Amino acid sequence: MSPPSFRHRAFQGWFIVAAVFAITFVGFGSAYTFSAFVESLQREFNASRGAVSLVFSLAGFLYFSLGAISGPLADRWGARRLAILGMALIALGLVLAGMARTLGEVYAAYTFGVGLGVGCAYVPAVGVVQRWFVRRRGLASGLAVSGIGVGTLVMPPVASLLIDTLGWRQAYFILGGLAAMFGIGASLLIKDDPYTQGLAPDGDSRHMDAPTPNRSGLSVRDAVRSPQFVGLYIACLISSFGVFVPFVHLVPYALDHGIAQSAAVLLLGAIGAGSTAGRFFLGGIADRIGRQPFLLITFSGMALALTIWAVATNIWTLAVFALLFGVFYGGWVAILPAVMVDYFGGRNASGIIGILYTSVAVGTLIGPSVAGFAFDVSHSYTIPIIASVGANVCALIIAAFVMRMPVTAVA
Template structure:
């Protein structure tokens, strides 16, 4: 009896493993997206090395973005079946390999193949499965946990581009890619090994509640993938994400070149990308918890409106400080959008097939990422101005907000299950 009591006390004293999963997800998103968003630091070097236009170089990022959001339609269901840990580990290995091979490229087409396919497929394997795993560990604090997990993207955006710029200056762009690739493999795979899908295997329910009190918890309940995509709720979420994504990823490719074109020193220009990271980290870290209290659907609408307003500021900005205001504001709202979207999906469709449903939803973001940054680059090549593509980006997010408002009025398939 005494041993049983001691064992029970030990079990209660054990930390909730869900927070370890959140920390692992943070590191996976830090490495994956931080590596992807170093691209802006390499644009000038790639243009100079291969004599390429800004539009054609922008395609490298657009192809990568298309893959890392689009492949969620495959990696999400695979993770639901095989577990997120395996998919995340493979993804981090591909990210590192892609960067190492990009450093060996002799033509711009080889950069497309190495960076776009390597990093794109790598993040595509890891991102949706990792987010899906986090959702299953939480119900009451799902928005907060999601925000913490994806704040790795914001910190990666803050840390990795300046690190890449320093490495390029110190070692050259080719060796910079190799160093970043090795870091991605070691840190990314190490973090992936800590990911787990099911709290019940660790003796708890979601949120760390005692297992015997959560027998009806929505951990593996929910709508089928086919059932989810046929709902008006999913159609609205998909349309809003698709239209918004046309503009959301334009700054990650073109903000630094835009600033340099407006006589901002390159060392200061790259800091603007870091400021998006600062704002994004704040948005993901702090706003997710607010969304849990005020309502995650209404919060999502506010994020679209915030991105629209901040992009409008960019359209008329011309100095470092006005661009810094844009970068911080945009980062906050972009970070809040990324943080809350998986939680909204789980709220309305449940945890049973959350990886697959998020993966299908993110194909909308994939198409927007493919078209938006590259179209902005080609528009600049023609007009030598970013005003029109940036203004269109702002308008797209305003339209996304209106679609989200209409979507709130449709029926939620399992709202009663996932609401805290």
Template sequence: MTATTTGARPRIFYGWAVVAGAFAVTFFGFGSAYTFSTFFEPLQREFAASRAGVSLVFSIAGFLYFALGVVSGPLADRFGPRALAVGGMALVGAGLALAGAARSLTEVYLAYGLGVGLGVGFAYVPAVAAVQKWFVRRRGLASGLAVSGIGLGTLAMPPLAAWLIEAWGWRAAYVSLGVLALVAGGGLALLLSADPARHGLAPDGEAAVAAERAAPTGAPFRSAIRSRTFAGLYLSSLICAFGVFLPFAHLVPYALDRGVPAGQAVLLLGAVGVGSTAGRFLLGGLSDRLGQRPSLLLIIFGVAATMALWPALSGVWPLAAFAVAYGVFYGGWVAILPALLMSEFGGRHVSSLIGVLYTSVAFGTLVGPTLSGWAFDVTGGYQAAILAAAACNAVGGIIAWRATRR
């Protein structure tokens, strides 16, 4: 018997089940994608490739999973998030498994880049956007919990990948991760739903009567994307993304170059995951109190500051401290952007707006890690690339401040 027929709230608000489904998508989707740095050296050795060439694998995937939101967002608004998320996780699993069978770096581009990129692209925006429609008062916290799967996935999946590589080799490791993404990620994505009214509820678990009267509200899509606020957020995200994903591709190679043992270097990605998870909880919750605009500025300038300190660090403990601090601000950035869009423009087209905004991140992700690998090949070090990344985030913060000020 549903809440619609009884007029009573269910004991457990189904919005939290939707959060759990989105968490699974981000955990297994991004967790698998962010194992890439663990595979960096095996791929470079197997195919005798340059760092720029190997970095392009990650850049292709990153470009696709952010750019595809402009397609998956409107599809989710029209058809709902569940089918898109389940299908996306199936593509992630297939892409990882096929990468394990690749006979050339070009085949890795096609399998990992297209499979993981398209898969996460179909799953991520619909899953995160679905959460926004279930909450108002605790939207920052709920959004933070949903995307904390990225942080926890970054904590758990790279060490698992490293163990699988050591035990079975990099090819079998990719196949194993693919099966895990398909079964666990795809299965839990079935929890997703974008319509509280179908469950006899309104946002935050209000009574069914409120749900029956509720209608999607918010700015028209064209009006929203033409607004000064959206344009500024788009440009800010584009510029920030040129540098913000550099650690996911290059932190492990950087640590190895500084003499950190391979086993400890891989754990640095886990430290990013620890910080990212904390950032999504702490900064996501803080935004409900402090406000999403000032929280966003704090986060962007925090990324810039930590990145500026990175080139001066060596040794496992200083780099671990950097990884945690960077992760905190990165996690907050990912958590707050969808909630800010929902607050600014309403829920009528929130999936579509998130999808359009993430195309900015896509272009930055395509260029940043690959250009950083090229800079290393040319200069023999990462200092220039890292400082450029810090400068990009500082500029992005200034643009976000101007776009969101009243």
């Protein structure tokens, strides 16, 4: 057998994956630095932990719910424009957060900058990757969104270092500049469809009379009415009540247990490290064992990890939790878009994925903020953590029922 050609080895789809990796790195890396700013914002504005936590929750609600709008717009107008706009908004939001004089101004800057920016860019960018691949969709999707994991690993420690050396305001200014430079640059590399470039998915040879699988599939209207979509929507909604609690409260939890600030921030980085591993490796495994059954594994894995958090009191058990949770969280994020396209086809991938993510938006809004207010009342995270475990067990049961239903459409 002759060796693969350079064109095959340099399939343009992998460059699209790299661009989306950079976009998710900048977008979510910037968003997940928030945990490093919690203590500074509490001191600066004399605010409770619940009130400060609401900043992240509002931004998270917006960037997941906005996918229901940005996804269909990307299907019609192209993802590049939405991604560029999103990265510019993130940069502006971070800079304005650094200029804020009240906690309300932080709410506005973070919500309408970071929240709106990620909402504009994330779903359109991830939807593009689904069109460039079919057989290796799980792997490609995992690699693309692994930028979230690497961003979570790298950005919070960088933010903490900047806060310690320059102050929290200057830290926001620098992060805003980095977001503008790298985020907008990566967005310019996006191309929406392999067929418009004279290519076919997965690097296959294109035959002019061959069917175009990524242009087939259900309409958004038909997809969201299907029992599979409804079931997965409910499962993701319930799971999300607990999934995003660690991103806001793990660092404060560690500080409450006598762990130094530098080590506590590294725990958030450990989630990023585990998440990166999960996205890099588990997406390819899911392609082999089945992407729908693999989704069940991610729900059960997150429940197990959160159970460890409920009893963790020192740096080592918290590190085990963070790594394990990151692996299964990363696998969950990586596989969700691919599962959607497996069920409903690729023609309206961004629109369908965007509507699914509104479920995550509601969970992101409620989970971290309720956990913060519960802490203000009880001075303990026990109840929020146990509730997070239960949420993922419920999601697992619901998703298991969905997996027994026949596939509606295969891309």
